[in-house]
């Protein structure tokens with residue numbers, strides 16, 4: 057920091073410098089948005105002043121009208137945006153302009169791809185509004201004075217966006233902020249009243265405050281005081297002051313200046329809604345769906361809510377913002393932090409405007425307000441209905457929604473008991489019936505095509521979808537043609553437990569827990585075969601159990617498998633809450649049971665050759681390969697590889713003794729094993 061008279065020079069926070077650089081490259085194809093961003097900040101600043109006045113009556117002075125002013129000066133090559141909002145103190149300027157305090161900055165920067173289009177959308181989402189000025193300006197001068205401070209407490213911030221900015225104290229009689237953009241060479245097309253007006257009407261028409269421009273702004277013929285002052289280098293502040301103070305120049309309001317949600321639906325076009333959505337979300341893409349409702353009755357409120365088409369970068373950040381802004385009688389009050397929208401609907405963006413709350417309502421008051429309870433419950437119902445309609449009328453769009461937000465919506469099954477059934481209908485899964493990994497099966501679809509005699513909804517919970525779809529647990533179900541839902545997300549455990557094991561009167565049943573349960577779909581012959589196998593294998597089971605003591609809770613014969621030799625299931629028949637935890641740990645259930653397939657040649661051979669000196673190797677390999685197909689982690693991978701290699705060496709049989717071949721005893725054994733393996737292959741082939 058260098059000090060020169062009253063001027064101090066500061067260095068931008070590293071992230072700001074990086075974002076400024078990226079922005080100039082990525083946003084250029086969309087350069088007009090700088091105006092939208094600066095007008096949006098001005099509008100926020102006025103909203104904040106209006107709000108602060110409720111608690112600080114001393115700020116309520118002047119009686120002038122709130123407005124945002126846009127002006128340009130062809131000769132000086134400047135565009136000026138001023139507002140009579142809350143302004144900033146020196147500390148606030150340092151904190152707000154020059155630093156990015158938002159959580160997730162690092163994640164955001166990582167998410168940038170270098171692709172102009174997608175980066176532009178991301179940058180927009182991140183809301184780096186003010187810095188977009190540097191897309192068109194080579195120098196930006198911001199002059200501001202906080203409401204409630206003295207005229208001598210004005211601050212001027214100047215920067216060329218290249219790493220440093222300066223601050224100096226200035227006299228500024230009126231509160232508010234003025235931003236003068238000194239345009240880069242080649243940006244003269246923006247120095248045109250008609251062009252500016254068109255941009256404002258395109259991007260900022262929905263701003264509920266008047267945006268005014270000098271009346272004679274068509275070709276820059278009229279010179280305002282601001283223009284004249286701005287033309288002099290270093291006279292930016294004088295320009296701004298004259299500007300915000302109001303001059304004798306005639307002004308016209310160029311936007312509609314009424315809160316969009318207060319206007320009747322019949323007057324609004326799709327484009328109006330989309331523009332407004334972009335204003336509040338910073339999302340360049342149009343919303344997937346929206347609802348606009350005016351409710352009258354015991355409580356009176358309006359809601360305008362949007363479902364975005366893609367997830368914001370911070371959807372999974374713990375403290376991510378909720379997207380609904382509370383207004384009271386059109387005055388912005390606060391951003392929702394969960395009072396208006398539950399966490400599982402945190403992707404919803406929009407406005408709720410209540411006529412019943414006091415203007416000075418605080419967050420604490422919201423928590424115990426009946427009106428808020430009512431609004432919240434109605435908002436949730438309406439959003440769920442909107443999603444239901446989308447699913448029914450536009451399955452393609454709903455699939456897109458599910459891809460982006462399905463995992464968030466699933467949280468609602470555990471969090472919102474009252475709406476559990478509605479949410480359950482919105483769930484989509486991948487199943488053994490799906491041709492891709494896309495989640496395209498609803499619980500209704502599943503129940504509708506259940507086999508005759510089937511009385512349960514089967515599911516398989518695995519650490520990933522890939523592990524689920526390749527799991528041996530599905531073999532018998534596939535053979536019998538019974539559909540199984542494949543659940544591969546951490547939140548899915550809450551889904552199955554949250555559904556209280558039931559949907560539409562059908563119980564949910566894991567295919568990897570307890571003894572195999574095919575409901576009414578197992579015939580007597582199968583049951584008999586299973587009993588017979590258990591008897592035939594009793595001795596082998598005892599031996600395996602002894603070898604795997606401490607690893608396998610139990611070893612059983614199963615009818616669950618057709619092609620795999622073994623699998624692991626959870627001993628408990630019912631999902632418990634701890635399962636998700638374990639799935640994220642080693643991936644093994646608390647009481648892992650090794651199930652072996654009596655029809656498999658390998659298992660048959662073990663039963664015939666229980667005296668095999670390598671029985672322990674076989675047992676460990678069977679157990680651990682079953683752990684792997686579960687998508688779980690082997691406790692002691694080195695020992696597994698050791699057992700496996702011992703068997704491979706024995707099978708290889710022809711390894712030259714004396715080099716790396718087995719010792720004599722094992723060599724003899726290797727031969728007999730290899731012979732057996734041959735027999736096994738034939739048996740398998742037969």
Ligand SMILES: Nc1ncnc2c1ncn2[C@@H]1O[C@H](COP(=O)(O)OP(=O)(O)OP(=O)(O)O)[C@@H](O)[C@H]1O
Nearest residue numbers: 097098101143144152153182183184185186187233
């Ligand atoms: N005209 C203004 N008057 C008062 N404060 C302002 C003004 N413009 C910007 N600020 C302050 O600077 C901060 C940073 O502005 P910036 O546009 O970069 O991000 P933001 O407005 O916070 O985010 P978003 O664009 O997502 O709304 C604002 O939050 C606000 O505190």
